[in-house]
Amino acid sequence: MTTTDIIRIHDVSKRFVLHQDKSVKERILNVRKSREHRNDFWALSNIDLTIQAGTTVGLVGHNGSGKSTLLKVIGGILQPTTGRVERRGRLAALLELGAGFHPDLTGRENVYLNAAILGLSREETDAIFDDVVEFSGIESFIETQVKFYSSGMYVRLAFAVAIHVEPDLLLVDEVLAVGDEPFQRKCMDKIAEFQSQGRTIVLVSHSAAQVGSLCDRVIVLDGGKVMHDGDPAKGLAILRAGYEADRVAHEAENKEKAGAPAVDSYRIASAVATPDAGQPDNIRVRLDVEILQPRESWGIGLSIENSLGTHMYGMTTFDRPELVLPNTRGLHSLEIVLPQVRVGAGTYLINIGLGNQAGQTFHRVAGAASFAVEENDFGYGLIRINPEITVTS
Numbered sequence: 001m002t003t004t005d006i007i008r009i010h011d012v013s014k015r016f017v018l019h020q021d022k023s024v025k026e027r028i029l030n031v032r033k034s035r036e037h038r039n040d041f042w043a044l045s046n047i048d049l050t051i052q053a054g055t056t057v058g059l060v061g062h063n064g065s066g067k068s069t070l071l072k073v074i075g076g077i078l079q080p081t082t083g084r085v086e087r088r089g090r091l092a093a094l095l096e097l098g099a100g101f102h103p104d105l106t107g108r109e110n111v112y113l114n115a116a117i118l119g120l121s122r123e124e125t126d127a128i129f130d131d132v133v134e135f136s137g138i139e140s141f142i143e144t145q146v147k148f149y150s151s152g153m154y155v156r157l158a159f160a161v162a163i164h165v166e167p168d169l170l171l172v173d174e175v176l177a178v179g180d181e182p183f184q185r186k187c188m189d190k191i192a193e194f195q196s197q198g199r200t201i202v203l204v205s206h207s208a209a210q211v212g213s214l215c216d217r218v219i220v221l222d223g224g225k226v227m228h229d230g231d232p233a234k235g236l237a238i239l240r241a242g243y244e245a246d247r248v249a250h251e252a253e254n255k256e257k258a259g260a261p262a263v264d265s266y267r268i269a270s271a272v273a274t275p276d277a278g279q280p281d282n283i284r285v286r287l288d289v290e291i292l293q294p295r296e297s298w299g300i301g302l303s304i305e306n307s308l309g310t311h312m313y314g315m316t317t318f319d320r321p322e323l324v325l326p327n328t329r330g331l332h333s334l335e336i337v338l339p340q341v342r343v344g345a346g347t348y349l350i351n352i353g354l355g356n357q358a359g360q361t362f363h364r365v366a367g368a369a370s371f372a373v374e375e376n377d378f379g380y381g382l383i384r385i386n387p388e389i390t391v392t393s
């Protein structure tokens with residue numbers, strides 16, 4: 001391990017043994033053969049990773065891809081079946097809700113217990129106690145047994161402890177999604193402060209926006225294997241493509257089950273987005289829609305997202321009741337001009353869907369078109385602003 005590495009994962013695999021439910025008779029008959037009724041399941045396969053100190057790494061992937069298992073293996077809560085993990089520095093982990101809290105102890109007692117587990121002396125805990133309680137915002141419940149806490153209260157207290165013990169490495173598993181919005185914001189500010197202090201964070205999150213804004217490295221897991229490791233925008237794009245493929249497969253399966261005709265009634269034949277030559281802030285989306293089987297009514301939905309998956313804008317033609325769309329068999333061309341799209345430099349994807357007002361989708365193409373904004377006017381960020389600065393006195 002070099003001095004800048006804080007975690008090294010060497011060829012780690014994790015197997016879970018799934019015991020199938022057996023009847024009493026089966027159990028008696030198979031008492032000696034019980035191993036035959038096991039189903040081995042590899043939640044992680046041959047993972048090799050090195051994480052440098054000072055980085056924020058996002059673990060993403062579909063449900064069951066192994067994110068939480070990997071985080072627990074990193075935290076030493078689970079032992080790998082094969083391979084090994086090296087780790088240094090003080091670790092604080094926010095894993096399952098309430099993990100590390102003793103239900104019969106009060107909030108105060110749990111703060112002391114947790115801090116002790118994380119290596120703090122009683123005096124050191126005395127010194128941070130008031131700040132922990134203040135950050136958690138649950139002063140009035142601090143003498144209450146935590147078994148009476150709501151999930152939000154658990155998270156507040158656990159996060160408050162984790163960040164006040166000054167860990168070198170913070171592991172966070174989705175728990176931040178539990179708190180209310182002001183608390184989440186407070187946590188995000190604290191995470192940003194951690195980053196600026198050069199601490200290391202590994203987080204599991206289903207929020208592309210959160211991962212996109214926090215992480216400088218994204219690891220995509222699929223079936224317990226690393227599918228992508230590196231650039232966050234690329235990682236999130238791979239993840240999105242996977243979700244889209246799943247959605248399409250699921251939709252096809254549902255249609256088959258419902259006995260729907262194989263042919264879609266409305267289809268996006270092509271879509272192109274181009275900035276206007278003289279007015280590059282105006283994005284012109286040209287759309288060809290093929291109507292195979294006219295239905296009562298139909299509409300177009302359009303959304304814009306940035307390369308990190310942040311939803312920037314969305315609309316549907318149903319909000320323009322005066323608009324009359326063609327509804328005869330054949331190919332129809334439409335143009336949607338999006339004026340004054342003053343977004344920051346980057347590449348943007350346009351998702352287009354066709355459907356009816358009841359929410360039924362006929363055809364949807366994620367990333368049907370894209371456009372790029374080369375440069376910011378002045379400053380940086382998600383939107384483009386050219387400020388006027390004057391000295392007034």
Ligand SMILES: Nc1ncnc2c1ncn2[C@@H]1O[C@H](COP(=O)(O)OP(=O)(O)OP(=O)(O)O)[C@@H](O)[C@H]1O
Pocket residue numbers: 016017018041043061062063064065066067068069070
């Ligand atoms: N203790 C366990 N015993 C048996 N199987 C387990 C255990 N823990 C996890 N698994 C299985 O391992 C796989 C990976 O689980 P894990 O919780 O790591 O996935 P995840 O990517 O975090 O999923 P999610 O997004 O749903 O939280 C899943 O199929 C899960 O059912």
